[in-house]
Amino acid sequence: MSALIGDKGYDGDGFRAEIVDRGAKPVIPNKSNRVTLHSFSKRAYKGRNVIERCFCRLKDFRRVATRYDKLARNFLAAVHLAAIVAYWIN
Numbered sequence: 001m002s003a004l005i006g007d008k009g010y011d012g013d014g015f016r017a018e019i020v021d022r023g024a025k026p027v028i029p030n031k032s033n034r035v036t037l038h039s040f041s042k043r044a045y046k047g048r049n050v051i052e053r054c055f056c057r058l059k060d061f062r063r064v065a066t067r068y069d070k071l072a073r074n075f076l077a078a079v080h081l082a083a084i085v086a087y088w089i090n
Helices: 013-021 042-046 048-058 062-066 072-089
Strands: 002-005 024-027
Touching: 002 042, 013 024, 042 048, 048 072, 062 072
Parallel strands: 002 024
Antiparallel strands: none
């Protein structure tokens, strides 16, 4: 089963229903002012941090952050090169 991981900004009943209709499980924490609480997997939500750090690391490269490339294939190539350089240094 696939899951969609989001932050508290996506905690809406309509959005949650759309996710379920498309066959995925919403992994979204509840807002503090929510009346009806929904359960979510805290373990799965912790994986969101890894994705956020990856995007932050890729945006250190100006070419990726500002999308200089007009073609999607060139942009994807720039993302691949940035990923190689970013994780090669580590």
